[in-house]
Amino acid sequence: MNELVIMHGQQAVTTSLKVAEVFGKEHRNVMQSIKNLTAENSAVKKMFAESTYVNNRGQEWPMFYMNRDGFTLLAMGFSGAKAMGFKLQYIEAFNAMEHRLTTEQDSYMIADPIERAKRWIEEQKALKETQKQLEIAKPKVLFADSVASSETTILIGVLAKIIKQNGVEYLTVAGKQKLMGQNNFFKWLRENGYLISRKGDSWNTPTQKAMDMGLFEVKESTTPNPDGSVRITKTTKVTGKGQQYFINKLLGENAA
Structure with missing residues (x-):
């Protein structure tokens, strides 16, 4: 089975x-x-x-x-x-x-052209905003406090790209060194108790611990189905505080 x-x-x-x-x-x-x-x-x-x-x-x-x-x-x-x-x-x-x-998918993997365009614009906007903060702070320097209080939330995949661009090439997943990337970052988040690993509707949504820490927000959107019904999609996004937390944590681990 x-x-x-x-x-x-x-x-x-x-x-x-x-x-x-x-x-x-x-x-x-x-x-x-x-x-x-x-x-x-x-x-x-x-x-x-x-x-x-x-x-x-x-x-x-x-x-x-x-x-x-x-x-x-x-x-x-x-x-x-x-x-x-x-x-x-x-x-x-x-x-x-x-x-x-x-x-988990990047914008280019979405079949619907309108949804794909929306996701791509969202990813690029968030990426530029966060990269601006990184340029101010300089590569491998901890995020400024202003990033933690920022209202800008970004996709987990976008954060994975930013972290890699700032020198984190590998993650420890299941006790092994894995290349830094979206899929391995999701695995790392699940393994370390930030995202729910149980298969089902709650898969890859934040754990209660992560929500209590203010690391994520869950955005809901609706998409019409061909039969007239409406499908609700939940997307996990990283808060400004979460961006600071994960970048600091992973840069610190790789410097150790």
Whole structure:
């Protein structure tokens, strides 16, 4: 049941192989069901992407990747209490992966062009503002008190870039030296108790300790879905005080 949902092409997907394995079906039958779905409605084709895999004999065989909508359509034909349990696990896995993508992705990874442009403008504005503060303080010098009281909040990924630009090349993650970057910074924050590591809706949101310290704010935004409903997205952002705290802490650790 591991890796029910994976990231492929910057999208949360699963495969026909995994569906066949978990639901106890022949892969060829799952493949035929997918072909039947895509043959009936051309709009369904975009939910599936044909690919190949190599079996344990070294032979190449066809398979499909599918997004959550594609899986939902396919799984509607699976019945029984056991099947319902598997469906719920898949939906939960899709939600967790998509939440992770939403909270960790850079602006260039966002599919919607309007949201991508908004995020890019926000990142650039925050980056320039914080770099201005760093130029005043000089590289590797601790942030001034004015930064701590600043009302400007920035994305965690932006802070990771700033910290790297100021000489922090590595982080200690799981006892090993890792290159400083957005993904490893998220891991470091989770490992050190600043972000919640439990998978689910709270994944990568601040822990109570971090909120009590005033290191983060959580911004909520709404995005309309095609069916008319509204999706609420929560984005964790670093406060001025948090920027000072993490830069000081990591510069201090790397100087030690």
